[in-house]
Amino acid sequence: xxxxxxxxxxGARSFPPDLADSAGLWEEVxxxxxxxxxxxxxxxxxxxxxxxxxxxxxxxxxxxELAALLLVGRLRRRLGLETASPTxxxxxxxxxxxxxxxxxxxMGELLYELGYVRKxxxxxxxxxxxxxxxxxxxAPRTREVLRRAMGGVLFIDEAYNIYRLDNERDYGQEAVxxxxxxxxxERGNLVVILAGYRDRMERFFSDVPGLGSRIAHxxxxxxxxxxxxxxxxxxxxxxxxxxxxxxAEAALREHLRRRMRRPGFANGRSVRNALDRARMRQxxxxxxxxxxxxxxxxxxxxxxxxxxxxxxxxxxxGARGGRGR
Amino acid sequence: METREPSRPGGGQGLRITQGTFSxxxxxxxxxxxxxxxxxxxxxxxxxIEFTDDPHPRNVYWEMWGMPMFxxxxxxxxxREVQRCREALPDHYVRVSLYDPGLTRQTTAxxxxxxxxxxxxxxxxxxxxxxxxxxxxxxxxxxxxxxRGERYRGDGRG
Numbered sequence: 421x422x423x424x425x426x427x428x429x430x431g432a433r434s435f436p437p438d439l440a441d442s443a444g445l446w447e448e449v450x451x452x453x454x455x456x457x458x459x460x461x462x463x464x465x466x467x468x469x470x471x472x473x474x475x476x477x478x479x480x481x482x483x484x485e486l487a488a489l490l491l492v493g494r495l496r497r498r499l500g501l502e503t504a505s506p507t508x509x510x511x512x513x514x515x516x517x518x519x520x521x522x523x524x525x526x527m528g529e530l531l532y533e534l535g536y537v538r539k540x541x542x543x544x545x546x547x548x549x550x551x552x553x554x555x556x557x558x559a560p561r562t563r564e565v566l567r568r569a570m571g572g573v574l575f576i577d578e579a580y581n582i583y584r585l586d587n588e589r590d591y592g593q594e595a596v597x598x599x600x601x602x603x604x605x606e607r608g609n610l611v612v613i614l615a616g617y618r619d620r621m622e623r624f625f626s627d628v629p630g631l632g633s634r635i636a637h638x639x640x641x642x643x644x645x646x647x648x649x650x651x652x653x654x655x656x657x658x659x660x661x662x663x664x665x666x667x668a669e670a671a672l673r674e675h676l677r678r679r680m681r682r683p684g685f686a687n688g689r690s691v692r693n694a695l696d697r698a699r700m701r702q703x704x705x706x707x708x709x710x711x712x713x714x715x716x717x718x719x720x721x722x723x724x725x726x727x728x729x730x731x732x733x734x735x736x737x738g739a740r741g742g743r744g745r
Numbered sequence: 746m747e748t749r750e751p752s753r754p755g756g757g758q759g760l761r762i763t764q765g766t767f768s769x770x771x772x773x774x775x776x777x778x779x780x781x782x783x784x785x786x787x788x789x790x791x792x793x794i795e796f797t798d799d800p801h802p803r804n805v806y807w808e809m810w811g812m813p814m815f816x817x818x819x820x821x822x823x824x825r826e827v828q829r830c831r832e833a834l835p836d837h838y839v840r841v842s843l844y845d846p847g848l849t850r851q852t853t854a855x856x857x858x859x860x861x862x863x864x865x866x867x868x869x870x871x872x873x874x875x876x877x878x879x880x881x882x883x884x885x886x887x888x889x890x891x892x893r894g895e896r897y898r899g900d901g902r903g
Contacts, residue, residue: 539818560811567826571819609821 451499455491461533462487469526473519474655475648482639483523483530490534505608507636508536511625513618514641517687520615521575523641527613528573537611539571547581550595558591562598570610579614580624596628603634644687649676653691657724662699667726672698675730694730702728760867762800765840765856775824778841778859782820785843790854791815792823793844794830796837798896800865800886807840827859836862836897862888862897 455462466487469480489506496502508531512520525542532540545565552558566574576582582599584590603612614621618640625632644652650673657664664672675694679685686693702724710716763769773781782792792814795807810830814823823841830839839860842853866887873881888896 538821541818564812567814567822568816568818570817570822570825606821606825609819 451495453495455494462491462530465526465530465533469523472655473522474651475644476519476523476641479519479523479639479641482637483527486637487530487534490531490536494535505536507607507634508611509603509607509635510611510613510637510639511621511635512613512615512639512641513621514615515617515643515687517689517691518641518643519688520641521577523639524573524575524613524615527611531573531611537572537609541569541572542575543569543572544575544577545569546577547592550576550582550599551590551592553591555591558594559598562595566598566602566606566610569612570606573611573613575613575615578616578620580616580620583624583628585627596631600628600630600634646673646677646680649680649687649691652688653695656692656695660695660699661722662695663723665723665725668698668724668729671726671729695724697730698724698728701730759865761865762838762858762861764802765858767857772861773857773859775828778827778857779820779824781855781857782823782841782843785855786817786820786823788845788854789847790843790845792817792820793842794823794826794839795842796830796834796839796860798834798837798862798888798893800838800868800888801884807838810839813844831860835860838862864897 454460466480466484469483473480493502493506510527512524514520521542521544528537528540528542531537543565549565550558550562552561581592583592583596599612602610614624614635616624650669653669653672653676654664672694676691679690679694705725705728706716706720767773767781785792793812794810796810797804797807811826814826817823827839827841837860838858840856840858843855845852845854868884868886871883871885873883875881
């Protein structure tokens with residue numbers, strides 16, 4: 421566009437290659453940005469994230485930053501200032517049960533609202549889904565998963581398991597190569613989120629050259645504190661339309677405090693499991709009480725009492741072992 | 746997204762094969778193919794890609810390019826397979842079939858050609874004199890004179 425000609429309009433897609441020459445001219449062009457105002461769908465997804473997830477302040481802050489970047493990117497793109505689609509592949513690190521999958525799901529919704537993916541669904545995959553059993557089995561399998569995830573988010577849990585450095589004949593190598601290639605070529609169609617423990621993920625990145633550089637956003641999910649775990653428990657009971665009695669809350673706090681120090685503690689997932697077991701104990705308690713001729717009230721049905729929460733049974737539960745309990 | 750130059754209907758010499766939906770229209774661009782596949786996916790249809798180099802109108806069972814694709818959400822995944830197939834078999838016919846698994850239908854709901862050889866030489870009509878002055882007619886594709894896989898290769902005009 422010739423300088424000094426007619427005034428450029430907001431919708432113009434013809435910016436001069438060197439913006440510095442005509443910067444003054446563009447200062448007067450007003451751009452409509454309804455997305456940035458309150459009440460948009462993006463705001464709604466972020467709000468839901470805030471409400472549904474306890475703590476994780478750092479994660480939420482990162483997501484807000486990303487949303488802002490993408491929103492402004494979209495405005496710039498509308499004006500023709502930005503052409504290439506940004507790299508959105510992410511890496512979520514953290515211990516089990518810290519909310520990685522949930523955030524990935526919200527991520528899909530967020531990217532869909534922002535118009536960076538066409539569908540925004542979440543496909544969860546792990547090594548078994550990607551790596552084949554014999555020669556020539558891996559590529560079709562991996563490709564199939566990638567196809568299903570197209571237009572949405574591919575969430576690879578414990579991504580480092582795909583690649584086994586100690587076995588050079590492992591087919592994981594092939595899956596990783598295909599994944600890398602697709603992450604590069606389908607940047608605009610597919611967002612890959614790799615998740616897992618932090619230290620093992622870092623080793624994975626150093627083992628596979630070219631992977632780290634294709635991932636733009638690293639988000640770390642910290643463990644929850646006891647207070648945060650209790651907040652999660654309250655949120656979950658409310659969701660299931662139960663109420664924790666005061667003794668139940670105290671018993672649960674004590675139970676979690678002890679569980680937290682044990683190996684295999686899975687943060688939010690452990691809370692959910694503890695509550696699931698409490699619900700079952702409550703049901704058994706009510707069932708037996710009614711058969712013994714006790715009168716049942718509506719309050720009984722939604723109250724979890726102190727005796728329902730696993731406390732003394734911990735030793736028994738511990739002996740049975742099992743991860744994620 | 747790259748788009749392909751739509752060829753003119755009946756363009757060049759020879760005979761343009763018409764089979765499936767849209768075949769009387771100019772060839773679909775990738776963008777149009779994407780939109781058609783997405784239409785099917787949004788209705789829960791399964792996508793498959795088939796190819797052949799036998800242009801006979803009775804040749805309805807084509808070779809499959811990979812497995813049928815179930816559980817797709819985004820048509821881009823299918824389009825990428827179309828592109829891979831085209832690249833591997835540029836001188837073949839390639840078509841996309843969308844299968845409707847709905848109880849009342851359970852059949853191919855939409856099928857259209859997404860790639861054709863650069864030059865389609867067409868058919869000749871063959872007459873066969875039978876007994877009692879009976880004359881039988883049959884179609885013979887010029888391309889079918891050459892072995893499978895080479896029928897449209899190096900046609901000179903392609």
